[in-house]
Amino acid sequence: MVKVRQAVSRDAKAMSAILAAIQVTWKTSWSSTPEYILKNYLLHPDRIRCSVAIDEADRILGFQSLKRASEGNPFQVTVGWGVVGTFVDLNMIRRGVGRALWASTLRAAQDAELKFIDATIEPENTLGLGYYDAIGFRTYRKLGNAIGKKFAVPAAG
Template identity: 30%
Template sequence: MTTITRYACGLDHRAMAELLNKIINAGGTTALTSTVSKSEIASWVAKDPDKSAWFVAEDTAGKLLGFQWIGPSKMHGPDACDIATFVALGQTGLGTGSALFEKTKQAASGLAYRWINATIRADNAGGLAYYQSRGFETYTTQKDVPLSDGQIVDRISKRFELST
C-alpha cells in the first residue's frame, strides 16, 4: 500500500475528527475520553501555528489513514515539543506511523526543537511499542493519573533527541 504524507489542511478536519472519535470510542489507547468535533480539531490545528505542525497520511484514493501532531510542550520549555499520533483502527503496523514520523521529525528540527516528548498510557502497548521503535527512550512514569472520565491510568513519558 502506498502512503502519502502531507501537511494537514482545513479539508482534513472532519476526517481527522471521525478517525479520532473511532479511537476514543474503542478506548484504551488515548487519554482523550470524549469525542471531538471538526471545529475542535480546527481550533487545535490553529493554535500555535508558528510552533506546531500537523501531518496526515492517506492512501492513493485520499482515505485518511492517520495523523500526527507536534506542538509546544507546556511542561518542558521551549526546547521540547509534545507529539500525538493517531492511526486508523485496523491500520496499525502497516507503516503509517513511520511515514508520519519522518515528516514530523523534520518539522520539529525546522521549528528549532531539540527533543520530542511522547506521553503514553501505560496500558497502550501498541503506542509504547511504536514510540520505542522510533527511538524514543523512557524517562519518567506518572502513577495513577486520572482521566476526564474518572479512569485512573499510569502514563509513561518518552523522549526523542533531535540531531543538531
C-alpha cells in the first residue's frame, strides 16, 4: 500500500538515490546529491509542496515536486503557473506511486489557486510522457529538446 506525506529534510538521501538511478537511465549529468535535493526541491523558495510516496516500512518509493514558476525559471514556464517534477523508483513504476503522488500534488495546486501546471519532459522519456498524458496533461509546446505538457487545474470542490 502506498501512502503519501510531505517530504522533509531527512528524506533527501533516499530521494537522491532515486534521482541518481533515474539519471543513469536518462544518461544525464544533472546533480542528484542530497544537497541538490534540499536546494531544488525541499527548501526552494518557490516550493508549494514536495511529497514522498512511502510503503508500510516508510521506504521512499518516489517523490513529486510542485513549485510556482517565477521570473527567469529554467523551463521558461509562464510566471505564476505551477511546475511539477515526478521521480519514481524504477522498481516501482506502474504500481500506483505516481497516481498517489499526483492526488496530493493536485490538492496542493488547488489550495495554491494555480490555474495551470507545466511538466517539461525530454522526448526520450516515454514513461514520463505517458504518465503525464494518463493524468490529464496535454502537449502545448516544444522547448529545445523538451516537450511542454500543460494541465488545467480544476477548482477545488
